[in-house]
Amino acid sequence: MPTAIAHAVDRAVAPMWHFDHLNLQGPPDSALTRLFGEVMGLRQGFRPPFRSPGQWLYRGDEAWLHLVQPRGTREGSLRLGHIAFRTDEPAACVLDRLRAAELAFEIEVVPETGCVQFFVALPGGLVIELDAPA
Numbered sequence: 805m806p807t808a809i810a811h812a813v814d815r816a817v818a819p820m821w822h823f824d825h826l827n828l829q830g831p832p833d834s835a836l837t838r839l840f841g842e843v844m845g846l847r848q849g850f851r852p853p854f855r856s857p858g859q860w861l862y863r864g865d866e867a868w869l870h871l872v873q874p875r876g877t878r879e880g881s882l883r884l885g886h887i888a889f890r891t892d893e894p895a896a897c898v899l900d901r902l903r904a905a906e907l908a909f910e911i912e913v914v915p916e917t918g919c920v921q922f923f924v925a926l927p928g929g930l931v932i933e934l935d936a937p938a
Contacts, residue, residue: 821891822891824890826888827884827886827887828884828885829871830871831873846869849861852914858871885931886931886933890934895938898922908924909923920938921933
């Protein structure tokens with residue numbers, strides 16, 4: 805973190821972040837769904853009406869795993885989509901922090917819930933999703 809930004813973020817007012825979910829992309833009815841569903845006991849639940857097909861697997865009332873089936877996905881193909889974290893800090897504050905850190909990002913809004921998602925692509929291809937209330 806650049807020094808100017810480090811000094812601007814006072815630990816007393818730094819936002820609290822929590823792990824939200826893991827996003828994996830692969831074919832439906834794969835070893836992935838059997839592992840997380842049959843072995844680990846996660847259950848399919850609510851999923852907003854996103855453009856691409858998929859399912860969300862829950863532990864209790866928390867969505868832990870978002871499985872996405874991009875068009876043209878072949879059996880045996882699997883890749884990490886992103887790792888997501890959430891905060892109660894307003895999306896406008898997260899936006900300001902991302903801009904101050906000079907990070908490239910994309911923004912989406914979750915259908916029906918209004919949650920703002922910031923997708924930050926890091927070196928090496930890892931994508932981090934930051935979720936915040938609008």
